[in-house]
Amino acid sequence: MGAAFSDTVTSAAWHAETTAWITDALARRGVQVVAPPEQPRVRPWSTQLVVATDAGRCWFKATCRSASFEPALQALLAEVAPDAADAPVAVDPDRGWMLTADRGATLRDLREPGTADWCAVMTRFGRLQQTLVGHGDALLATGLPDCSPGTVPGRLEAVLDLLRHFPAGHPARPDGRTLARLHAARDAVASAAAALAESPLPSTLQHGDLHPGNVFEVDGAPRVFDLGDAQWAHPLEVLEVSSAVARHGGTDWAPVERAYRGTWDAWCAERGLPPVGTDDGAPSWDGLRHAAGVTHAVNRSWAWCGALAEATEAEWADWGEAPGRHLAKVLDLVPERQA
Known part of the structure; x- marks a missing residue:
């Protein structure tokens, strides 16, 4: 090593x-x-x-x-x-x-981000995601990880295999019951991935850590940076970190998500498709959000494993619980009987 x-x-x-x-x-x-x-x-x-x-x-x-x-x-x-x-x-x-x-202060440093700021960030990023849909080969050629829905079940297996081989007492090793429940949740993860794969929204860039601290303004419009956590994934996965950060800061998330959803409704309309989640027999928007939460937990855990692959023992002690903690979020979203 x-x-x-x-x-x-x-x-x-x-x-x-x-x-x-x-x-x-x-x-x-x-x-x-x-x-x-x-x-x-x-x-x-x-x-x-x-x-x-x-x-x-x-x-x-x-x-x-x-x-x-x-x-x-x-x-x-x-x-x-x-x-x-x-x-x-x-x-x-x-x-x-x-x-x-240097672009100066980030949006978060300039002011306490409010609903309008969050709407601007999320709608701008939604439109960027749509622009990049047709550039998948070029983005993946940079080394951007392919975490699209079809890859998630295999990634779950890989992460579980990695985590269970850490020695007992290692900060990254989940306890036996959690590991057993995660193994039992494999079918539910596969179902969530399948629902996303069949949705009208294509895989595209998922920033991985989108919030106003990773945005600066140019001529009043947001630009993103800090892309080390980015993945090629289902677009709705981007909402997981953003909504958690916004709510933690006291922002009413509902209008922000409506604004982001509106960008995809417009994208669908341009292609003669019904708004997301309104087609008969298709998962609802909330259903797709739930599925994206499941796949995001797997993909983010995997990203943490990579981020710590070159860590010292002291750094594992500081950060090592993160892969297991993020993966365990699957269990918050999957019924007990399926985990």
């Missing part, structure tokens, strides 16, 4: 290498670094450097292996939808490195 990600990115050799890359990337644009980069944060999955230049501040980001698709994904989004995502200053996809211009 190689060195832990956080050990690598705090080493003198890594700092020398990244500083040289940053300096060269900026010099090719006529920009000069004026002070040694600062490292404000290190996590098991990513780190950032703040770079002072004679043209303003820049940000450098390095990711762990499981998120190394992010620089290429960010660059592709900026090409396909430049009004929704900024183009990086420079990327090294092979190393998971990205340099971006």
Whole structure:
């Protein structure tokens, strides 16, 4: 097993290498670094450097292996939808490195996000999801994980296999009863995945952590960043994290979800399809939301496993309960008799 990600990115050799890359990337644009980069944060999955230049501040980001698709994904989004995502200053996809211009405060830092802010974020992202439907091959070619509904049952098996092989007492290992209930819920997970696969809404970009802290405004419109948790998945999975963050902050979520749903109703209407959840025999909107909650729990647990794959023992102690905690959300959504 190689060195832990956080050990690598705090080493003198890594700092020398990244500083040289940053300096060269900026010099090719006529920009000069004026002070040694600062490292404000290190996590098991990513780190950032703040770079002072004679043209303003820049940000450098390095990711762990499981998120190394992010620089290429960010660059592709900026090409396909430049009004929704900024183009990086420079990327090294092979190393998971990205340099971006500073855009100032995030939406969350600018003000306490209200219903109008959340509606703007979610409707803008819904339209971005629709734009990207036809770009699946290109997005997946960046390394974006394919977590579309049809892949979820197999991913559940993989995550369960991983978690049960952790030793007893490890923070990531669920207790025996929880593992047994998760195994018993496999058919319910497969049914949820099938319902999503048969819905009129196609797989597309799922941000993975969409909230106002990962959005900044340009000319009054939101642009997204921090895509290291992104996946190719059913679009409604994006609502899981967003609704939890919004409600925690006291936002009335109902009008936000109506606004987001409206973007997909419009998308369906353009294609001569009935509004989501209104076709006879099709799952309701609430039914699709429930199914997306089930598949999201599996996909997010799997993402956490990847984020911690290069963690130290101390970092596992701090973060290791996350894969099991997210996977156990399946049990909150599946009737006891099915789990």
